[in-house]
Amino acid sequence: MSVLFSRQCEYALQAVLYLALKAGKEKITTQELTKRLKIPYHFLGKILQDLTRKGLLASEKGPRGGFSLAMPAEEITLFHIVDAIDGTEFTRSCVLGFPECSEKKPCSVHSTWGGLREDIYTRLVKKNIAQLARDMKKPEYQSKR
Amino acid sequence: MSVLFSRQCEYALQAVLYLALKAGKEKITTQELTKRLKIPYHFLGKILQDLTRKGLLASEKGPRGGFSLAMPAEEITLFHIVDAIDGTEFTRSCVLGFPECSEKKPCSVHSTWGGLREDIYTRLVKKNIAQLARDMKKPEYQSKR
DNA sequence: GTATATTCAGACTAAATAATCTGATTTACA
DNA sequence: TGTAAATCAGATTATTTAGTCTGAATATAC
Ligand code: SF4
Ligand code: SF4
Numbered sequence A, B: 001m002s003v004l005f006s007r008q009c010e011y012a013l014q015a016v017l018y019l020a021l022k023a024g025k026e027k028i029t030t031q032e033l034t035k036r037l038k039i040p041y042h043f044l045g046k047i048l049q050d051l052t053r054k055g056l057l058a059s060e061k062g063p064r065g066g067f068s069l070a071m072p073a074e075e076i077t078l079f080h081i082v083d084a085i086d087g088t089e090f091t092r093s094c095v096l097g098f099p100e101c102s103e104k105k106p107c108s109v110h111s112t113w114g115g116l117r118e119d120i121y122t123r124l125v126k127k128n129i130a131q132l133a134r135d136m137k138k139p140e141y142q143s144k145r
Numbered sequence C: 001g002t003a004t005a006t007t008c009a010g011a012c013t014a015a016a017t018a019a020t021c022t023g024a025t026t027t028a029c030a
Numbered sequence D: 001t002g003t004a005a006a007t008c009a010g011a012t013t014a015t016t017t018a019g020t021c022t023g024a025a026t027a028t029a030c
Helices: A007-021 A030-037 A041-053 A078-085 A116-126 A129-137 B007-021 B030-037 B041-053 B078-085 B110-126 B129-137
Strands: A057-060 A066-069 B057-060 B066-069
Touching: A007 A030, A007 A041, A007 A066, A007 A078, A007 A129, A030 A041, A030 A066, A041 A057, A041 A078, A078 A116, A116 B110, B007 B030, B007 B041, B007 B066, B007 B078, B007 B129, B030 B041, B030 B066, B041 B057, B041 B078, B078 B110
Parallel strands: none
Antiparallel strands: A057 A066, B057 B066
16 A cells, blocks of 8 residues: 555644635534544544644534634645644655655655655645635536535 | 655665666675665665565575666666655655545645646656666765765 | 474464444534 | 534454464375
8 A cells, every 4th residue: 555644634624624614604513524524523523622622623522513624724734634644744755654864865766756855845735725726616616515 | 754655665766776886796685685775674674675576676596696677777777766666656646645636626725736746756766776876976976085 | 313493383472543322512403 | 501413542353465383295206
């Protein structure tokens, strides 16, 4: 298997994206998210708690409670989410997982692979989730649900 | 943690690259590889067996035995190695692990992320391991060992 | 032929990640 | 004030991946 981010992180990305799409309206419950995104309920619960602790989401308990973005969607990028869940180690370590090397003396694959992590980073910060949510509403993204 | 390929696969890449570098000469033993590349001995053994079964490496038992490339280094790319260990699923599935989607109705992040898997694929097939081994010998890659 | 160095095979253990379960806490509202 | 709907916390289990161990099979060299 090959994978870019952990499963938790993928779930987090989807969840926050969903929240951004519904931003402004009512709070969103774990139940709604678990149904729409097909993510295991309790696992998702943990992830949302985590994102809340990290300050990305705001939560409210009790009936009519749920989760919402803790800040304007314009200020959140996918990078913030990845950072909160998987951390930012990938911006520093070798994409191929090769052992330590110095920039001065790169290994033979570095000319090809060295740029990938910057590339991934760029994609993560390129758009904020408000833009992504707007994209989601464009006709060409409508809609299989 | 974020990672592109499994640890096994990373080890396999390093090992085959090492073999390419030493190609033509004697067979290389697991022991030499485990020392040079700092990969757990028995784990590496499994991986080399795997690569042999998949037809990428040739093995010989007994004293003076060991492993060597099963074909000219010019015919092997990193993609072949990844294919043998992790499989090629990543060329088809979403890099963010999002659930099934149709190309016709991509999700909102697809414009940014859709290209990444082709990008990775390209990097994997761009150079064969003979070229990579030659790169390794260039002065600018010399040498911390 | 015997000792030795290797791959090979399979069972086993360890660690990391993913997922589940139980119950406590908070809050809205009838 | 009581009930229900939600988050929150922590323990537990399951699954996957990583790594280890033991011994058999095979080939070389003396
Ligand atoms: S030189 Fe580049 S590709 Fe090679 S090990 Fe270092 S970071 Fe990885
Ligand atoms: S549309 Fe693209 S980014 Fe979105 S889920 Fe499908 S493959 Fe992934």
